[in-house]
Amino acid sequence: xxxxxxxxxxxxxxxxxxxxxxxxxxxxxxxxxxxxxxxxxxxxxxxxxxxxxxxxxxxxxxxxxxxxxxxxxxxxxxxxxxxxxxxxxxxxxxxxxxxxxxxxxxxxxxxxxxxxxxxxxxxxxxxxxxxxxxxxxxxxxxxxxxxxxxxxxxxxxxxxxxxxxxxxxxxxxxxxxxxxxxxxxxxxxxxxxxxxxxxxxxxxxxxxxxxxxxxxxxxxxxxxxxxxxxxxxxxxxxxxxxxxxxxxxxxxxxxxxxxxxxxxxxxxxxxxxxxxxxxxxxxxxxxxxxxxxxxxxxxxxxxxxxxxxxxxxxxxxxxxxxxxxxxxxxxxxxxxxxxxxxxxx
Amino acid sequence: xxxxxxxxxxxxxxxxxxxxxxxxxxxxxxxxxxxxxxxxxxxxxxxxxxxxxxxxxxxxxxxxxxxxxxxxxxxxxxxxxxxxxxxxxxxxxxxxxxxxxxxxxxxxxxxxxxxxxxxxxxxxxxxxxxxxxxxxxxxxxxxxxxxxxxxxxxxxxxxxxxxxxxxxxxxxxxxxxxxxxxxxxxxxxxxxxxxxxxxxxxxxxxxxxxxxxxxxxxxxxxxxxxxxxxxxxxxxxxxxxxxxxxxxxxxxxxxxxxxxxxxxxxxxxxxxxxxxxxxxxxxxxxxxxxxxxxxxxxxxxxxxxxxxxxxxxxxxxxxxxxxxxxxxxxxxxxxxxxxxxxxxx
Numbered sequence: 001x002x003x004x005x006x007x008x009x010x011x012x013x014x015x016x017x018x019x020x021x022x023x024x025x026x027x028x029x030x031x032x033x034x035x036x037x038x039x040x041x042x043x044x045x046x047x048x049x050x051x052x053x054x055x056x057x058x059x060x061x062x063x064x065x066x067x068x069x070x071x072x073x074x075x076x077x078x079x080x081x082x083x084x085x086x087x088x089x090x091x092x093x094x095x096x097x098x099x100x101x102x103x104x105x106x107x108x109x110x111x112x113x114x115x116x117x118x119x120x121x122x123x124x125x126x127x128x129x130x131x132x133x134x135x136x137x138x139x140x141x142x143x144x145x146x147x148x149x150x151x152x153x154x155x156x157x158x159x160x161x162x163x164x165x166x167x168x169x170x171x172x173x174x175x176x177x178x179x180x181x182x183x184x185x186x187x188x189x190x191x192x193x194x195x196x197x198x199x200x201x202x203x204x205x206x207x208x209x210x211x212x213x214x215x216x217x218x219x220x221x222x223x224x225x226x227x228x229x230x231x232x233x234x235x236x237x238x239x240x241x242x243x244x245x246x247x248x249x250x251x252x253x254x255x256x257x258x259x260x261x262x263x264x265x266x267x268x269x270x271x272x273x274x275x276x277x278x279x280x281x282x283x284x285x286x287x288x289x290x291x292x293x294x295x296x297x298x299x300x301x302x303x304x305x306x307x308x309x310x311x312x313x314x315x316x317x318x319x320x321x322x323x324x325x326x327x328x329x330x331x332x333x334x335x336x337x338x339x340x341x342x343x344x345x
Numbered sequence: 346x347x348x349x350x351x352x353x354x355x356x357x358x359x360x361x362x363x364x365x366x367x368x369x370x371x372x373x374x375x376x377x378x379x380x381x382x383x384x385x386x387x388x389x390x391x392x393x394x395x396x397x398x399x400x401x402x403x404x405x406x407x408x409x410x411x412x413x414x415x416x417x418x419x420x421x422x423x424x425x426x427x428x429x430x431x432x433x434x435x436x437x438x439x440x441x442x443x444x445x446x447x448x449x450x451x452x453x454x455x456x457x458x459x460x461x462x463x464x465x466x467x468x469x470x471x472x473x474x475x476x477x478x479x480x481x482x483x484x485x486x487x488x489x490x491x492x493x494x495x496x497x498x499x500x501x502x503x504x505x506x507x508x509x510x511x512x513x514x515x516x517x518x519x520x521x522x523x524x525x526x527x528x529x530x531x532x533x534x535x536x537x538x539x540x541x542x543x544x545x546x547x548x549x550x551x552x553x554x555x556x557x558x559x560x561x562x563x564x565x566x567x568x569x570x571x572x573x574x575x576x577x578x579x580x581x582x583x584x585x586x587x588x589x590x591x592x593x594x595x596x597x598x599x600x601x602x603x604x605x606x607x608x609x610x611x612x613x614x615x616x617x618x619x620x621x622x623x624x625x626x627x628x629x630x631x632x633x634x635x636x637x638x639x640x641x642x643x644x645x646x647x648x649x650x651x652x653x654x655x656x657x658x659x660x661x662x663x664x665x666x667x668x669x670x671x672x673x674x675x676x677x678x679x680x681x682x683x684x685x686x687x688x689x690x
Binding site: 037043044045046047048049051056057058059060061062063064065067068070071093094096097099102103105106107109137138139140142143144145146147151153155157158159160164167193196248249261 | 393406409489502606
C-alpha cells in the first residue's frame with residue numbers, strides 16, 4: 001500500500017479504513033447468499049438471480065437512513081444496534097409488497113473513522129442481514145472531515161424480489177377487511193428530532209436519566225433496535241392459510257401517512273388506539289410535550305410497528321403467525337367505506 | 346395533510362418536503378423505464394425484469410456518495426451538477442463489469458430542506474438517469490436538524506444487469522494487453538478533502554478566485570461533473586469489433602488502487618503519465634501542495650477517468666469508439682509480466 005501522508009494531513013486516513021475493513025471481512029462474509037458471485041472489494045457486487053422460483057420476477061428496491069437516532073447512539077457511545085436499525089427498516093419497507101430481501105448495501109458517511117464504532121456498526125449490519133437471509137453485497141465508507149464533525153450518517157439500500165402476480169398491493173382491501181397490528185418496541189427509526197426536542201431540550205433530561213416508567217434510561221428506551229417483521233410476513237406468504245391483502249410499515253408519518261399509501265380510494269380505516277400496548281417512551285414524550293393525540297399518531301408509530309389487512313375469516317390464523325414470531329399482535333382496526341382516510345379513535 | 350406544528354418546532358418541515366417532492370414529480374417521471382411498475386411514493390420501487398435478453402442474469406449493485414465535493418457546491422451555492430456526480434459515479438462503477446444500469450435510488454441527508462437546492466439536486470439526478478437510460482426508482486430525503494447544520498450528504502445506489510458469461514472480470518488481461526484511457530474533466534468525485542486542504546486552507550484561495558491556467562474560477566474547476574462513460578462501454582459491448590478484457594473506473598485511490606482490483610496476479614501495468622492530458626486543476630494542486638507524483642496518482646485520477654484493457658489488435662477500434670463518444674482517448678499503458686502492481690512512469 002502506498003503512503004498517504006498528504007491525505008492524512010487533510011484528515012483522511014485511507015490505511016485505517018483498509019485495515020478496519022480487513023478486520024471485518026470474516027463477519028461480512030457470514031452475511032452471504034449462494035447467489036453472490038464476488039467478494040466485497042470489486043467495483044460492484046455481483047448477485048446471480050435464481051430464476052427457478054420466478055416466472056415474472058419483479059425487483060423491489062428501497063433506500064433509507066437511520067435519521068437522528070444516530071445522535072442518541074453517539075450520546076450513548078453505543079453503536080451495536082444502529083446496524084440492525086437500518087437493515088430491518090429497509091427489509092420491512094420491501095416486505096410490505098411481499099418481496100423477499102436479496103441484497104443490501106450500506107453507506108457510512110463519517111467525519112473521522114474510528115474504532116470500535118466502525119466494527120460495531122458493520123457487525124450489526126452483517127448480523128441483521130444474516131438473520132433475515134439477506135446478502136450484504138457491498139458498501140461504502142466515506143470519511144469526510146469538515147462535513148460530519150463528530151457525527152456520522154448511516155444509509156442502507158436494499159433489493160428484493162417478488163413474483164409479479166404475488167405483489168401485495170392493497171387493491172383488494174374492502175369494507176369489512178380487518179386490520180391487525182404487530183407491536184413495535186419504541187420509535188424504531190422515526191420521530192427522533194421531535195423526541196430529542198421534548199426530552200433532551202425542553203425537559204432537560206439526558207440519555208442517562210433513569211425513569212421508573214421506562215424501566216431503564218431514556219437512552220436505552222430510545223435506542224431499542226428497529227424490529228424486523230419479515231419472518232412473520234414470510235411465514236404468512238409460505239402458508240396457505242393467510243392471504244395478506246395489504247401491509248403498511250409504520251414509519252415517519254405514523255398510521256395517518258403510511259396506511260393511505262396502500263388503500264384503495266373508496267375505503268377508510270378506523271384504528272382503535274387502545275388495541276395495542278403503547279411503549280412507555282411514547283407516553284412520556286406525549287405527556288411531557290403536551291402533544292395532541294392526532295399529532296402523536298402522525299409523528300410516531302405509537303406501538304403499531306406493522307399493519308396487515310386480512311379477510312376477517314383469516315384474522316385468527318394471521319394473529320397466530322404474528323404471535324409465533326414473537327410479536328404482540330391484535331386486531332387493531334376495521335375498514336369501512338370512505339375516501340382513503342385514516343381515523344384513529 | 347395533518348398539521349405538524351410540534352414537528353416544525355423541532356426543526357422538521359414535513360409539509361415542505363411533500364410540496365417540493367410534488368413539484369418534482371414530472372421531472373422524476375421523465376427518468377423512467379418501461380419495466381417500472383409503480384410510481385415513486387410506494388414503500389419500495391417496483392421494477393420488472395425483462396428476461397428476454399438474459400439466460401443467466403446477474404445483478405450488479407453499488408452504493409456511493411459524492412463526498413466533500415458537496416462542500417464546494419455549498420460554497421458556490423450551485424447544486425445543479427451534484428446530481429450528475431452521484432448518478433454517473435454509480436453508473437461507471439457497475440459499467441466496469443459490463444452491466445447495463447437498470448435503476449437508481451437517491452438519498453439526501455440534510456440539516457434543513459431548502460429550495461431551490463432540493464429541486465436542483467433532484468433535477469440533476471433525473472437528467473443524468475434519463476441520459477443513461479437508467480430508471481430513477483425511488484429515493485429518500487431525510488431532514489436532520491442538529492446533524493448536518495448547513496451541509497448535506499448525497500448518496501446513490503444503483504442496480505444493473507449483465508449476462509453471466511459476459512461479465513467483464515479482467516481475468517484475461519495478459520502481458521501484451523494494451524491499456525487505453527478516456528479523459529476525465531477534473532477530480533470527478535474523489536480527492537476533495539486534499540484539494541480543499543491545499544487550495545482553500547494552505548493557499549487561502551477561495552472558490553471565486555480566478556486563475557488564468559484554469560480559464561475560470563477554482564470553484565468552477567472543482568465542480569465539473571463526474572463524467573459518464575457508460576455510452577462508450579455500451580457501444581463497445583454492442584459492437585462485435587472490440588472485446589474489452591477489463592475496465593477500471595479511476596476513483597479514490599487513483600490508478601494505483603483501482604487498476605489492481607481487476608488484474609490477474611501475474612501481471613503488472615506500466616502507465617505513461619504523459620499519455621493523457623492532465624486537467625490544469627491537478628497541476629495547480631500538485632504544485633501548490635508540493636505533492637510527489639506517486640502520491641498524486643494515488644489521490645487523484647490525474648486525467649485518467651476510465652481505463653480499458655484490450656488486445657493490441659483491437660486498440661484502434663476501441664479508441665475510435667471512445668472518441669466517437671466525445672472523449673480524448675489514448676493508449677496509456679502496457680501490461681507486462683509481474684505481480685499485480687501498477688507503475689506510473
